[in-house]
Amino acid sequence: MSAEIIEKQRLGFIGLGEDTAxxxxxxxxxxxGRSGTSWSHSSPEQADVLMTSYEVFQQGLDDKKSxxxxxxxxxSNQQKPSTRFSLxxxxxxxxxxSVLEEVAATLQPSQRSxxxxxxxxxxxxxxxxxxxxxxPFWQSLHQAIKGPLKSSEILVxxxxxxxLYFKPAAQRFYANKxxxxxxxxxxxxxxxxxxxxxxxxxxxxxxxxxxxxxLVSRDSANRLASWISEHGTFQLKRWPxxxxxxxxxxxxxxxxxxxxxxxxRQQLQQAAQCTExxxxxxxxxxxxxxxxxxxxxxxASVNVAVSNQSKGRFGGLIKxxxxxxxxxx
Amino acid sequence: MISDExxxxxxxxxxxxxxxxxxxxxxxxxxxxEVVNTDLTQCDKETTTVGLDYGHIDIPGGGGVRLYGTxxxxxxxxxxxxxxxxxxxxxxxLNGEHPELEDHTATFVDAFWQQGKMPMVVGVGRLASxxxxxxxxxxxxxxxRQIAAPVFSVDVRNKDDVxxxxxxxxxxxxxxxxxxxxx
Numbered sequence: 001m002s003a004e005i006i007e008k009q010r011l012g013f014i015g016l017g018e019d020t021a022x023x024x025x026x027x028x029x030x031x032x033g034r035s036g037t038s039w040s041h042s043s044p045e046q047a048d049v050l051m052t053s054y055e056v057f058q059q060g061l062d063d064k065k066s067x068x069x070x071x072x073x074x075x076s077n078q079q080k081p082s083t084r085f086s087l088x089x090x091x092x093x094x095x096x097x098s099v100l101e102e103v104a105a106t107l108q109p110s111q112r113s114x115x116x117x118x119x120x121x122x123x124x125x126x127x128x129x130x131x132x133x134x135x136p137f138w139q140s141l142h143q144a145i146k147g148p149l150k151s152s153e154i155l156v157x158x159x160x161x162x163x164l165y166f167k168p169a170a171q172r173f174y175a176n177k178x179x180x181x182x183x184x185x186x187x188x189x190x191x192x193x194x195x196x197x198x199x200x201x202x203x204x205x206x207x208x209x210x211x212x213x214x215l216v217s218r219d220s221a222n223r224l225a226s227w228i229s230e231h232g233t234f235q236l237k238r239w240p241x242x243x244x245x246x247x248x249x250x251x252x253x254x255x256x257x258x259x260x261x262x263x264x265r266q267q268l269q270q271a272a273q274c275t276e277x278x279x280x281x282x283x284x285x286x287x288x289x290x291x292x293x294x295x296x297x298x299x300a301s302v303n304v305a306v307s308n309q310s311k312g313r314f315g316g317l318i319k320x321x322x323x324x325x326x327x328x329x
Numbered sequence: 330m331i332s333d334e335x336x337x338x339x340x341x342x343x344x345x346x347x348x349x350x351x352x353x354x355x356x357x358x359x360x361x362x363e364v365v366n367t368d369l370t371q372c373d374k375e376t377t378t379v380g381l382d383y384g385h386i387d388i389p390g391g392g393g394v395r396l397y398g399t400x401x402x403x404x405x406x407x408x409x410x411x412x413x414x415x416x417x418x419x420x421x422x423l424n425g426e427h428p429e430l431e432d433h434t435a436t437f438v439d440a441f442w443q444q445g446k447m448p449m450v451v452g453v454g455r456l457a458s459x460x461x462x463x464x465x466x467x468x469x470x471x472x473x474r475q476i477a478a479p480v481f482s483v484d485v486r487n488k489d490d491v492x493x494x495x496x497x498x499x500x501x502x503x504x505x506x507x508x509x510x511x512x
Contacts, residue, residue, distance in 0.1 A: 180459060208465045238472050239479040241464055252479070252497050256504035259477050271507060313506060314335055314417060318499050320388035325354070327496055 008038045009104065012047025012068075015056035020073060020089060024051065024096065031097045037104045049103050050160060054078055060161055060178050069103050069191065070160040085158065134284065135220035140192040141213075141288060142227065144168045156196035159188055164212075165200055166193055171290075173212040174204040183212070187219045210240045210289035221284035222277050224265075228287055228294070233262035235293045240286060249328065250274040254282050262295055333392035337498065338413055339382070340441060341422035342433045343401035346454055346485035348382050350422065351396045353488045354495070355384025362400075381412060409440055418448035418498040421478075422485065425456040425463055434470050442476050448501035449478035452494045456482045 011028070013021050028039050044050055047068065054074040058081075071085040085099055132139060137157055144155055145168055157164045161179040166172075175183075182188055224230055236258040253272040257263055263271070268279050286292040322328060339347040352359045360383040382398030397412045399405075413419065419441045423433055434451070441449060451471070456463055460482070467480045479497050483490035 177459060205459050206462055208461050211461050238468065239477065241461065241468055242479055242481050249496055249500065252500040253503070255479065256497075256500040257507065259501075260504040260507065271504075314502055315506060317333065317335055317388065317392055317394070318503060320390060320392065321386065321394055322496075322499065324386060324388050325492055325495065327492060327499075 008040065009049060010042035010047045011039050011100075012042055012044035012050050013052075014044050014050055015053035016051065016073060017053070020053075023090075027093045027096050030093050031100065037100065039100060049100075052160075054081060057081055057162075058178075060182065068160055069158050071099055071103065081162070132226060133221075133223040134225045135190075135216075136192045137190040137216065138220040138225065138284070138288075140194075141166070142225065144193055145171075145288065145290075146227075154196040154198075154200060155193040157190040157193050159190055161188070163196075164190060165196060165204065167200075171209040173207040173209070174200055175207065176203075177205055180205055180207060183215045190216065190220070208241050210285060210291065213285040213288045214240070217281045217285045217288075221288075222281040224280040225284050225287070228283065229296070230265060232294050232296045233264050234258055234268070234283055234286075235262040235295075236286060236291050237293060238291060240289070240291055250278050251282055254279065258286075262293070334395065335417040336395045336397060336415060337495070338397050338399065338416040338419040338441070339422060340399040340409065340419060340437055341401060342424060342427065342437070344427075345401065345422035345424045345433075347398040347401065347422055350420070350452075350485040350491045350494075351382050351384040351398050353485065353491045354386060354396055356387050357385055359384045381408065403436065406440070410444065413441055413444040413447070416444075416447055417502055418450070419444075420494050420498060421449060421451045422483075423451065423453045423467070425453040425460070425482070430463070431466070431470060434467050435474070438471060438474065438476050438478065442474070442478075448498055448505065449476065450494050450497045450501075451478055451480040452483040452485065452490070453480065454483055454485055458482075 013024070016024070025041055028041065032038055050068050050070045052070055052072055054072060057070070057072040057074075069085065071087060072081045073087050073089050073091075074081050075089055085103055087095060087099055134142075140155075140157075144166065153168070155166045155168070157166070159179060159182075161182050162176045164179060165174040167174070179188075236255060239255055239259060250272055254268060254274070257268060257271050265276070265279050265283075268274075269276060272278075283292065287294075339350055341347055348359065348361055362381060381400065382396075384396040386394040386396065388394065397416070399409050399412050421434075421437045421441065423430060423437070427433060430453075438449065438451065441447070451467060453464060453467060464480050464482055471478055471480065481490075481493060481497070483494060485491055
């Protein structure tokens, strides 16, 4: 007889009324043993999953808790919040059980109790965990864009600030304003993209593929993705959308260089005077957004170096101008 | 030949912020040819440039950068090519709120790209911080015209935003000057 693995998950409450919290604890005892996951109550800091009030959700969670899946309990006189996991108050045991199972299915593989994947995307993305240099979210995005699963379907990644939707066919992300602000300002861990069966909620802000890729690559993809060869030249098809790209000379310089001609990572590093991490993050975001042209380097192009820029017609002037304007030299 | 001076051109429709951008950068008071605006249908502001704006950035140790602003109205178009002559690069400023934004984009990028494919940067003002779509639309307009220029959302009243446009231009000028040599 094979023993079924029951994984334990902890649920933390934030901002729930006493009645709601007490009713939920009673229900947790009832649902215990009825699913592949055993749920217990813990502090929000130690919890794997959060359950928050509608007010807390609207204000936004602080960064320490922001990387955990979140169930929003909203009053019946409010519109359903634009988040993937929600429960209308008051709720019944089966409704709680249903949403808990949904949350458990989207947890990271190491956290997930039910090893059976609920989506092909999830299983594809987690198949190569050992050799990946990028996050599971980035892998699942790669699968969605480049893999056989590319379609007009909607995918979703869960965050405590609301879901992040992605339409591969439109190459657009959709999210609430709070989530986009959080992504712009700081790092957020995003769960893998999984299929979303509902319609896209109203009132979401649209974000082009590159802009979102750039924000997420800060932590999700700052080493060259395993599916990109490091031995070759990189060129851009067009300038990236700088809507959210850090207004930083390094990335302006990398863009200008890669718009002009194909260059290797070493040549880019030398010309833009930046770190390997800067280049890898930029290449990852451009590759994911379809802006990149990669070519295996021939021997001749490997053995080149970038000339001394100050020999150029404007080299000395540009240096002086940067210094004069405080742009750094 | 190594230059000790070069020219950056600011262009765009009336009310896009060319005079403001030059004033933000110039070491000396901006020389301007402003007159009372009689074309209030295009832009609701009191005065507008009819000849040119001029500013200068002195570079320590000699040399400098000349900043020219073109008049925004198309009836002064004859000035554009005169001012673009020998420019190291052009900064196109657009008003993101204007209903004819895409027409303006086409008019100005076409006019100056044809001047010899000089490095170009496009700055779009008066956009909401989360308006990614307008920038994307303008980028696509440039792509259709095979114009390689970055597009930024900017507020030219903020000097850092003007410096960003200048930096993007300098990076392109540098990239154009880069030569590959045998290691």
